[in-house]
Amino acid sequence: MALEEYRGVYIFAQQTNNKLDNIAFELLGKAKDLATALNTDVTAVLMGFGIKDLADELAAYGADRVIVVDDSHLKEYRTEPYVHALTGIINRFKPEIVLVGATSIGRDLGPCVSARVSTGLTADCTKLEIGDFPLNPVEGKEQKHNQLLMTRPAFGGNTIATIACPDNRPQMATVRPGVMQAIARIDGAKAVIEEFNPEFIPNHKYVDILDIIKSANDTTDIQQAKILVSGGRGVGSAENFRMLRDLADALGGEVSCSRAVVDSGWMPKDLQVGQTGKTVRPQVYFAIGISGAIQHTAGMEESDIIIAINKDETAPIFEVATYGIVGDLNKIVPELTKHIVWAHGETATSHKKTAFQK
Amino acid sequence: MKIVVCIKQVPDTHGGVKFNPDGTLDRGAMLAIINPDDKAGLEAALRLKDEYGAEVTVLTMGLPKADDVLREAMAMGADKSILVTDRVLGGADTWATSTTLAGAIRNLEYDLIITGRQAIDGDTAQVGPQISEHLNIPVISYAQDIKMDGDSVIVQRQFDDCYHVLRAKMPCLITALSELNVPRYMTPGGIFDAYDTEVTVWGRADLKDVDDANLGLKGSPTKIAKASDKVRNAKGDIQKLDTAGAVTYLMEKLTEKHII
Numbered sequence: 001m002a003l004e005e006y007r008g009v010y011i012f013a014q015q016t017n018n019k020l021d022n023i024a025f026e027l028l029g030k031a032k033d034l035a036t037a038l039n040t041d042v043t044a045v046l047m048g049f050g051i052k053d054l055a056d057e058l059a060a061y062g063a064d065r066v067i068v069v070d071d072s073h074l075k076e077y078r079t080e081p082y083v084h085a086l087t088g089i090i091n092r093f094k095p096e097i098v099l100v101g102a103t104s105i106g107r108d109l110g111p112c113v114s115a116r117v118s119t120g121l122t123a124d125c126t127k128l129e130i131g132d133f134p135l136n137p138v139e140g141k142e143q144k145h146n147q148l149l150m151t152r153p154a155f156g157g158n159t160i161a162t163i164a165c166p167d168n169r170p171q172m173a174t175v176r177p178g179v180m181q182a183i184a185r186i187d188g189a190k191a192v193i194e195e196f197n198p199e200f201i202p203n204h205k206y207v208d209i210l211d212i213i214k215s216a217n218d219t220t221d222i223q224q225a226k227i228l229v230s231g232g233r234g235v236g237s238a239e240n241f242r243m244l245r246d247l248a249d250a251l252g253g254e255v256s257c258s259r260a261v262v263d264s265g266w267m268p269k270d271l272q273v274g275q276t277g278k279t280v281r282p283q284v285y286f287a288i289g290i291s292g293a294i295q296h297t298a299g300m301e302e303s304d305i306i307i308a309i310n311k312d313e314t315a316p317i318f319e320v321a322t323y324g325i326v327g328d329l330n331k332i333v334p335e336l337t338k339h340i341v342w343a344h345g346e347t348a349t350s351h352k353k354t355a356f357q358k
Numbered sequence: 359m360k361i362v363v364c365i366k367q368v369p370d371t372h373g374g375v376k377f378n379p380d381g382t383l384d385r386g387a388m389l390a391i392i393n394p395d396d397k398a399g400l401e402a403a404l405r406l407k408d409e410y411g412a413e414v415t416v417l418t419m420g421l422p423k424a425d426d427v428l429r430e431a432m433a434m435g436a437d438k439s440i441l442v443t444d445r446v447l448g449g450a451d452t453w454a455t456s457t458t459l460a461g462a463i464r465n466l467e468y469d470l471i472i473t474g475r476q477a478i479d480g481d482t483a484q485v486g487p488q489i490s491e492h493l494n495i496p497v498i499s500y501a502q503d504i505k506m507d508g509d510s511v512i513v514q515r516q517f518d519d520c521y522h523v524l525r526a527k528m529p530c531l532i533t534a535l536s537e538l539n540v541p542r543y544m545t546p547g548g549i550f551d552a553y554d555t556e557v558t559v560w561g562r563a564d565l566k567d568v569d570d571a572n573l574g575l576k577g578s579p580t581k582i583a584k585a586s587d588k589v590r591n592a593k594g595d596i597q598k599l600d601t602a603g604a605v606t607y608l609m610e611k612l613t614e615k616h617i618i
Contacts, residue, residue, distance in 0.1 A: 016519075076522070077517075079487075079496070079497055079498075079499075080496065083491075103518065104499075104500055104516065104517050104518055105517070107483045107484075107499070108487055108497070108499045108500070110484070111452070111483070111484035111485075111486075111487035111488045111491075112487045112488070112490070112491050112497065114453065114484075114488070115453065115456065115487070115488040115491035115492060116491050118453075118579075119453075119579055120451060120453055120578070120579030120580035121452065121453070121484060121580070122580055123452075123480075123481065123482035123483060123484055124481060124482070133581070133583055134583060135583050135584060149583060153481075154479065154480055154481055155478070155479050155480075155481070158587060159585065159586065159587050160585070160586055160587075161582055161584065161585040161586075162582070162583045162584040162585070163580050163581065163582055163583060164580070164581050164583050165579050165580050165581070166581060167579065168579040204495075204496065204527055205494075205495070205496040206496075207496055207498060207524045207525060207526040208524065208525040208526075209522055209523070209524055210512065210523040210524065210525055211522070211523040212520055212521075212522050212523075213520055213521050213522075213523070214519065214520045227617070251617065251618070263537070269516075270518060270519060275478075275481065276535075276536075283617070284612075284615075284617055295478075305615060305617075306594070307608065307611070309604075313596075313598065318593070318594075318596050319593060320594075321594045321596065322594040322595070323594055323595050323596075323597075323607075323608070323611050324594060324595065324596035324597065325596075325597055325598075325599060325604045325607070325608065326596065326597070326598040326599075327598070327599055327600070327601065327604050328601065331601040332601050332604045332605060332608075335601055335602075335604075335605045336604075336605050336608055336609070339605055339609050340609070340612070340618055343609065343613075343618050344618065
């Protein structure tokens with residue numbers, strides 16, 4: 001294949017229940033940077049059933065063009081029809097770069113598509129840029145320019161690798177949610193809209209969906225929280241999470257947790273931070289009774305300020321903490337909450353007397 | 359029923375990551391274990407064997423010492439084991455690895471292939487789905503429950519905010535989450551037998567329908583431009599304080615940073 005035939009930066013605009021997921025906007029933000037560096041444009045690939053209306057929203061966040069595949073086979077995410085559709089688009093339009101969110105959908109879709117179109121895929125990237133490969137000229141080896149350089153953590157975040165895909169197209173990456181920045185919404189922006197029909201012919205790889213079970217709780221998106229109060233096994237019980245909730249409420253934050261807490265059934269999976277949970281980077285992350293295995297710290301170490309409270313002074317969480325307290329969380333957390341409420345009360349009294357009256 | 363379980367030998371990072379004085383990872387100090395998601399996949403296969411009867415074959419690609427994890431799998435109850443090892447397979451990315459494993463699996467009869475979702479060293483979660491593509495069979499990733507139903511499997515597939523109950527016709531491939539189960543221990547008799555049993559060793563020549571151009575470092579579309587152990591940030595301010603002292607200290611910091 002002639003590599004120069006491949007042009008343009010494409011993103012998979014993930015939607016669930018006909019609502020675009022944040023990752024779509026984050027990918028558009030990054031795609032715009034890459035497209036500028038490559039002097040090309042940004043195409044969003046929108047797939048689903050009854051989703052055409054979402055195209056304008058993608059334009060508002062930076063898509064120059066939207067390719068729409070609207071078909072009843074795509075109503076719910078299923079591997080085969082989605083892989084077939086995205087493969088069809090790659091084969092027809094020949095993009096230079098394809099970005100997919102490293103979500104539970106994207107990390108299923110991405111590998112299958114990359115295998116089917118015989119190209120490389122770099123998983124769970126946290127940084128993407130355009131540059132040379134090899135990074136520095138090597139005697140007797142061609143240095144290729146304008147390559148997608150994909151940086152990703154491995155080993156639970158303890159090693160960092162930058163990866164290129166110099167001889168195959170498209171260059172594909174899945175991108176970790178919550179890392180790239182969306183652009184500010186441009187109201188009224190329009191994109192070129194193109195419908196594409198990849199012709200679905202159900203085969204043995206189409207699985208049947210027998211049931212869809214929503215998780216019972218109202219989901220809070222811990223990736224959007226500015227302050228997270230996160231608890232681990234050391235919190236002791238589901239009931240004790242009340243203390244963390246009170247602290248979070250006092251600070252206007254949300255509660256999250258470690259994997260041990262989910263495994264014990266104290267908190268739901270969607271509040272889990274870490275390698276098998278979510279990656280978060282709030283302004284403040286409280287790690288309370290969390291020992292800090294790398295599987296956990298991989299998901300929170302980019303937080304601006306990390307405050308750890310743990311009775312075990314050898315807990316690895318203190319290796320990443322900005323401020324650490326070796327002490328009894330059962331005493332410190334309620335007392336801290338009280339003081340924060342008081343402090344707010346004083347400010348509230350001086351500014352707006354009624355705010356804290358009950 | 360025949361089940362093939364793909365496993366990987368990885369360094370144990372669970373709670374015991376060791377660092378060199380310069381902040382880089384001390385790999386030599388960590389034990390080599392069966393990757394946790396893969397072990398859950400093996401346990402799932404052994405439970406299907408207990409319930410429905412099955413022959414379980416474990417397959418790994420790696421250095422000759424990866425023999426250890428195969429013997430552990432046998433001691434847990436796997437029936438056969440295959441080690442794919444060859445110098446030309448080294449340095450493979452997920453594409454070349456999945457090509458290799460698919461080449462090995464083509465020699466086997468199988469109804470079900472189970473892999474772990476992802477390995478704790480690479481964290482890519484790509485090899486399982488890519489094997490299914492090479493073999494042209496359906497894949498269900500992120501399995502949190504697996505049941506048989508005649509010639510099909512019924513699997514709970516985890517998503518971020520829900521799960522789907524899916525039915526796929528066999529043969530198919532499933533990627534397992536470590537949440538799926540708690541793996542059993544090896545039995546003393548199993549350990550004894552495992553070291554008495556031959557591990558089948560395959561090389562490049564034993565792979566079926568694969569092109570040299572798709573193997574090892576040369577056959578890997580992705581190339582590493584730069585890799586480094588992440589040097590950890592300097593340690594923060596750690597205080598050992600009583601409750602009153604801790605609260606005063608934290609209030610000071612929260613105020614200083616304009617959080618309250």
